[in-house]
Amino acid sequence: MSSSDSDPDSEDEDDEETTEHQDIARVAASLGLKPESQHALKLFIKKSAAMKMNIVYACMLALTERADTKEERWVPSGDLAKDIRRFCLAVLLSSKLAAYRTAADQAVLKVLRRHGTNLPEDWESNPSRKDAIMKAIGSGLTDERSRVKAAIRDSLDPKMNIADLAEKVVGNSGITPTVDLWARLSLLRQTIVQEGSHGRLYWLHVDECLKQTREMAFKAAELAQETSKYPKYVSKEVAKALTKDYDTYGYPTAKAPKHMTKENSELWQLTAEAESSVLEPARKSKKRPKRV
Numbered sequence: 001m002s003s004s005d006s007d008p009d010s011e012d013e014d015d016e017e018t019t020e021h022q023d024i025a026r027v028a029a030s031l032g033l034k035p036e037s038q039h040a041l042k043l044f045i046k047k048s049a050a051m052k053m054n055i056v057y058a059c060m061l062a063l064t065e066r067a068d069t070k071e072e073r074w075v076p077s078g079d080l081a082k083d084i085r086r087f088c089l090a091v092l093l094s095s096k097l098a099a100y101r102t103a104a105d106q107a108v109l110k111v112l113r114r115h116g117t118n119l120p121e122d123w124e125s126n127p128s129r130k131d132a133i134m135k136a137i138g139s140g141l142t143d144e145r146s147r148v149k150a151a152i153r154d155s156l157d158p159k160m161n162i163a164d165l166a167e168k169v170v171g172n173s174g175i176t177p178t179v180d181l182w183a184r185l186s187l188l189r190q191t192i193v194q195e196g197s198h199g200r201l202y203w204l205h206v207d208e209c210l211k212q213t214r215e216m217a218f219k220a221a222e223l224a225q226e227t228s229k230y231p232k233y234v235s236k237e238v239a240k241a242l243t244k245d246y247d248t249y250g251y252p253t254a255k256a257p258k259h260m261t262k263e264n265s266e267l268w269q270l271t272a273e274a275e276s277s278v279l280e281p282a283r284k285s286k287k288r289p290k291r292v
Contacts, residue, residue: 090272163252188246
């Protein structure tokens with residue numbers, strides 16, 4: 001037989017091997033195996049019967065060890081959950097928060113690190129516990145955003161002055177209502193009137209409004225050559241919403257301190273205010289002319 005002639009038996013073996021690989025691929029796909037697992041399965045099929053038994057037994061031992069050492073799913077204690085909710089609200093009510101959808105969670109985490117008295121000691125090094133805490137922060141922010149938005153929506157009719165709205169939003173959290181908080185709530189109320197309160201779109205509109213407010217404040221600070229006092233210009237821009245709010249919903253008879261201080265606020269509230277600091281808008285870099 002010449003080298004060019006084909007061997008029928010060899011062709012049959014190739015066909016069987018191709019069919020076997022196709023069967024393996026179908027099984028792997030139906031189980032949703034990842035590519036690396038599909039590759040491992042193909043290698044396993046090629047092993048001898050004795051080696052396959054050894055591999056299966058080793059896998060069973062590994063699964064048994066994992067089951068024995070697996071920690072029961074951990075959830076934050078009731079006191080820790082209360083701390084998280086309180087810190088979430090403090091950040092959301094900060095007069096310096098730059099964005100409600102993107103910046104709040106890290107600010108809450110920083111407050112929790114400094115003032116969380118009910119944290120387990122190993123929470124930062126224990127992935128499952130840290131993940132549970134981050135999920136609790138996410139849920140807390142979602143719930144508090146929803147509650148704040150509902151309170152603002154309810155304040156439109158019948159009309160509620162800004163001091164009463166602030167008291168309703170703060171509740172029994174221990175957060176000190178200030179004129180800075182009134183101004184921030186008035187901006188949130190102005191946005192709900194202009195854009196509505198539909199789902200997450202409302203907070204996206206709020207974030208865009210805050211971004212535009214910061215940009216206008218920065219331009220004003222630049223024109224006055226007082227960029228070092230930029231935060232004060234942001235406060236002035238936000239205060240414009242409060243003036244309009246007084247005209248629409250009435251001037252409050254209640255008094256409130258203008259700003260948060262050590263004398264009128266808890267330390268954790270001051271930390272929330274500091275960690276939610278205003279972000280400056282990006283400035284265009286000025287190219288220097290080339291020397292001739």
